[in-house]
Amino acid sequence: MKKTLLLLLLLIITSCYKETFIAIEGDFTTSYVSGDQSVPVIIKIDSKITGADTYHWEFEGGNPSTSKDKNPGEVLYANQGTYTITVTMTNVDGESKKISKTVVIKEGITIQFSHQIVTSNYSPLEVAITNTTPGEGLIFKWDFQGGIPANFSGKTPPNVIFTEPGDHTISLTVSNGFENQTETQTVTVAPHLISSFTYTPNFEDDDYQSPVTINFKNQSASAMQYNWTFQGGNPATSTAENPVITFSNPGQHLVTLVASNGKVSQSFSSTITVDPDTNLRVLNDIKIGINSAHSNNVGAMFSTITRQVYKAGEVNNQNSSLIDIAFQGLNSNFTYNKFISPDQVSNYGFLSLNNAQKTIFINSQGGCNCGLNFTETQFDAMTNDVPLQAMNIIYSAGGAQEFGFTYPKVVLFKTQDGRKGAIKIKNMVKNGANSYILCDIKVQKQ
Structure with missing residues (x-):
């Protein structure tokens, strides 16, 4: 009886059971991590798939290239392109399903x-x-x-x-x-091409009397080549950037510079006027101090070569041999004055000069008994050295004697190298220890 009841119960349970089938459903999504679509790119996989028991992911061009995880997470793409992501799924009921999507990876930008x-x-x-x-x-x-x-x-x-x-x-x-x-x-x-130049004579030629040597200074802009022509010059042409040219003859000389940069060229010209040679150097408004001024503000020594007045503190081994005029002014009242030879300055209260020049001065034309009487008017009218050429300037005690507060006055001199000249004292300025005489000087060049 019990066996019959068990069998009957089993038949009832068996007849009530019905098999249930679970399908593979859902999908997956992809997204760009941080929104970055250019390489390197990370793609995040978010799977919403259900009903599958196995997963096989394939990531074309990605790293990793495959995965068996239900949700593989992130995939790295290092190269630009369009790639396919495919997942193949199966379950115990024998169902198989495949889903594919594409992702676009854009090229990264590295400007070069x-x-x-x-x-x-x-x-x-x-x-x-x-x-x-x-x-x-x-x-x-x-x-x-x-x-x-x-x-x-x-x-x-x-x-x-x-x-x-x-x-x-x-x-x-x-x-x-x-x-x-x-x-x-x-x-x-570069700036537009400009052709231009300036020029200055040598120091000894600043009066522009022939012959005159000129130093040209190129002021061109954006130039690479220079072609100079010098009318009456020596040399007559040059390709130097800053040439030095000598003009021997008086007159007007046209100078032309053609500057170029390999693409364009431009010309610039200027005229240089050379005067006839007077062989006379004219120096105006020279201040020469008395003895006390020599140690302060106004020097008592002068060079016709450098055209410079020297105070005591300015005299050195380089310029002492060029000094050819020295003045002794005993006091600010100008009661005792005389021009003295540079090699004799130590006899008049000055320090001696190294390699000192010997200059002959005629402080008193009337006392020299040398037949000279060169006046202030003649001095002013002298435009060349012809009046000086005939002068017999020799030393005499009478000619070297001192003079007092007297001006205008002309003093004649002859340098050690044989150049003759005249000094016109235009004024004697009383200014205490800084008193000085104001002079014009005309001296031969050679």
Whole structure:
């Protein structure tokens, strides 16, 4: 009876059981981590799939390339392109399902370009551009400030011309459809060519009397080559940047400089006037101090070679041998005055001079008994050295004697190298210890 009941219960339970089938359902999504779509790119996989017992993921171009995890998480893509993500799923009921999606990985942007100046940076400046920016599918936009052309779209632009002097920018903007990057470089166009020069004579030729040697100073801008012509000059032509030229003959001499930079050239001219040689050096308004002034503000010694007055503290081994005029003014009242030879200054209260010059002075033309009577009027009228040539300037005690507070007055002299000259005292300025005489001096050059 019990067995019959158990069997009956088993039949009832068996007849009530019905098998349930679980299907594979759902999907997965992909997203860009941090929104970054350009390489390197990380794709996040978010699986919402149910009903599967096994998973086989394939990540074309990705790292990792496969996975068996239900939710594989993140995949790294290092190269640009369009890639397929595929998952194949199965379950115990024998069902199999495959889902595929694509992701687009955009090229990363690393701008690399350079520019080279063709020939030189003088206007018109030509620039060649080399673009080595890596990647495919990029968009290139160029802007050339002040250039011809002003802009260009494409990987490699044509050569660009800049004409205006100054700084100009070359800008490259690169886009991958997701982001843009810009890099800027600068080219500088040199100023427009200007041909110009100045000139100064040698120190001994500053009166522009023939022969005169001129030092030319090139003031050209943006020039590379120089072609000079010197009318009446020696040499007559030059390609030096700063030539030195001698003009031997009086008259007007045209000087022309053609400056060029390999692209353009420009000419500039100036006329130099050379006067006839008078063999007379004219020095005006020379202040020579008394003995006490020599140690303070006004020197008592003068050089007709350097044309400079020297105070006690300015005399040195380099200039002492060039001093050829010395003055003794005993006091500020000018009661005792005389010009003295530089080799005799130590006898009159001055320090001796090294390699001192011997100069003969005729302080008193009337006392020298030498037949000389050169007046202030003759001094003023002297325009060349002819009046000096005939003068017999020799030492005499009478001619060397002192003089008092008397002006205008003419003192004659002869230097150790044989040059003759005249000093006209125009004024005697009483200023205490800094008293001085004001002179004009005319002396032979040779």
